[in-house]
Amino acid sequence: MNVFITSGTYDFLKIKKDKHPNEKILLMQNSETAVLLHETPGKTIFSSPRKFEVVDGKGDLQNHGYVVMNNIPVSEEGRPVFEHRFKNRAGFIEKEPGFVALRVLRPTNSETYVILTIWEKQTDFLNWKKSSSFQKAHNGDSKPPVTNSSQKMFSGEAYVTQYTLMKDSEE
DSSP states (O other), X not given: OEEEEXXXXXXXXXXHHHTXXXXXXXXXXXXXXXXXXXXXXXXXXXXXXXXXXXXXXXXXXXXSEEEEEEEEEBOTTTHHHHHHHHHTOOOOGGGSTTEEEXXXXXXXXXXXXXXXXXXXXXXXXXXHHHSHHHHHHTOGGGSOOOOHHHHTSBOSOOEEEEEEEOXXXXX
8 A cells, every 4th residue: 555645735735635536535734734645555646745655554544633643764774673663563552542543654765754643633642642551652661672773773853743634524
């Protein structure tokens, strides 16, 4: 499965989404920008998107809720260890109230992976961050010991972007 992401103005992206009602396309925005996300086994309708391969996924993408994207630059040599950690994670997040979906996205032409989660509402995400499950999922004891290869896993600082999904009825 592939995920394609493009950004632009809300009005332009809404027109693009509306032209393709049979595609799985999510329109989201925050105070700074609007983003379209297209999940498909084939090619995208976007002209120049960021392309990702789905490494792991849980739940179904829906067109309402709250989206959190953890953007993590990973070195070429760090990719196998990084992906192994996600594929073998404990799965605590899926049991949290308000959890909707998760996608671990491998970039095809950059170093920045995206860990995308969708929540029913922002408070569900904030409650997850305060939970004991979050602490267990992010506990250093559950990770392999640091070695030369894992020390070079990250190629830059991670950052988080957050969006509100726009329901068709609200658009």
